[in-house]
Amino acid sequence: MPFERCAANPGWCRSSLRYGRSPSRGRVEPARRSSLMSNVTSEHADAVVVGSRIAGAAAAIAMARTGRHVIALDRVRFPSDTLSTHLMFPAHVAELVRLGALERVLAHRPPRVRHVMLSHQGVSASDRFLPVEGIDFGVCVPRPELDHALVETARAFGAEVREHSSVTDLLWDGDRVAGVRYRDKDSDEVREIRAPVTIGADGRRSVVAQLVGADRPYRGSRNGRGFVFWYMDDPKSDDRKWRETYVQWRAGGTHGMVFPTPSNRMLVSFMGPADRVALFRRDTQGMWERQLRENRRFAARVAGATNITRMRGTDDMVSFFRRSSGPGWALAGDAGHFKDPVLGQGIRDSLRHGRLVGEAVVRAGDDGPLAIDEALRAWEKERDDDCLPAYHWGNRETRIVGDDPLVIEALRTLAVDDLSEIGNAFSRRRNPEHVFGFRRSAGWLLRALSRPDADRGALLRRALGELLIDVDIRYERLLGHFRDSRPARSERPGWSWPIRKSQVALNGQGGAGSTGPAFVGGTMTDGVGNGTQDGSR
């Protein structure tokens, strides 16, 4: 029986139990400790998961479906929205299949998106997705439905998902995390769950990360872009081509994007210089009109759209890696690693590495705490290896580069290349270092230089900058010293920690029949998506 040692003889997970932060972060005072230990309901599980959305549900599914007793806690009640778009490529969908959640997600009847198109200065390249484990389409299902489908799948596999349950402390056995203490927000009762492994899947502001002393990332990069988005009725709802295509139009330094969603709606977003988010907040209608003027092709796609929801966004998204495993604990999903959403990869990575951490625990489960810790370390290394290329790619994409002759040349070439592999890069079938790497970049540079109106000096400087980044990334990978090496040139300095809480979200509102997202002022939401429940579609 799994975890027999803990269940039958819980000595190692109960002895010298105490509360609060890890020894390195200070201990709870003895007097407080004894008062805390009385009057709390206590129970055992094989694993406890903090946070039940993407990574948390995936981890819970992986463990529960092998018969483990898993308790997953979340402080919100599902369905619940969070500050995130939800672009999913075939690699994301393949993870839903592995988790047994696809049917529930497809019940929301999202369009099956089979193409991705990138466009800059009137030059466009599109690519059809190739299958990832047999899946050749992406879907864009809003977070309340997507996350709820995952929660329901976890329950169907036997995980106990407790909503309105907010984790406040960890239980410790010496230097080992031995479970959690949480408050049931409905009854206001404080409870404990003891378990040989605790998985923090509680998002970027992870409480578990703080309590184990891993809050400050060891690598990070400042995002130069801000993100604003909202939903509209799709005026091209009858046009199969548009309903099956994710599109990104670049104009100046801003990406305008449209992703088809269920019920003939679409998600519309802009990623431009971070300081524009404040402008959107001050003058939403004016900024919307400005985007339409600056990005004509985007304007043509959305022309006539109505029924616009309020606008939301954030201007401060630090990409990072945190130490993500230790004795009896792991940090899955955004809690351990976050990368710029410009590429739409976070959900795939949270699903995949949430599942993998659960599977690692299952494999090690019968062999005691040291085996669990070793499995968690190996899992973390695998996550880093898998996520690092997309992290660097995201960091590069977040730099604000105005109209870019190199990108234009790249798109011209990729538009006629049967093996453009744009879709493969987004689907993680191919490492972006290969898709956008040395050989191809050299060709794009030569073509750009050969144009009569080329600014050759600027082009060469730009290409040299890119080359140095490529060299840095490859060198770091070959050395295998990700953690202790100096920051790579793809990483933007100046990131601060913790993430600023103000200026991260805005709250506009359109409404049925409206043709522009009028800003109405109002409350600021939690810009990191923890605990927001705002039904904003």
Ligand SMILES: Cc1cc2nc3c(=O)[nH]c(=O)nc-3n(C[C@H](O)[C@H](O)[C@H](O)COP(=O)(O)OP(=O)(O)OC[C@H]3O[C@@H](n4cnc5c(N)ncnc54)[C@H](O)[C@@H]3O)c2cc1C
């Ligand atoms: C603006 C933006 C746009 C994005 N767009 C995309 C996209 O298009 N495609 C894509 O793939 N990725 C996207 N991402 C990334 C994606 O949102 C994340 O990678 C993903 O949500 C991570 O899932 P998670 O389960 O790790 O964390 P979260 O989704 O943050 O969930 C954490 C959960 O933990 C719970 N929790 C927190 N603290 C506690 C506590 N103390 N006790 C109990 N529960 C707790 C919260 O209530 C929450 O439900 C975007 C991110 C942002 C910021």
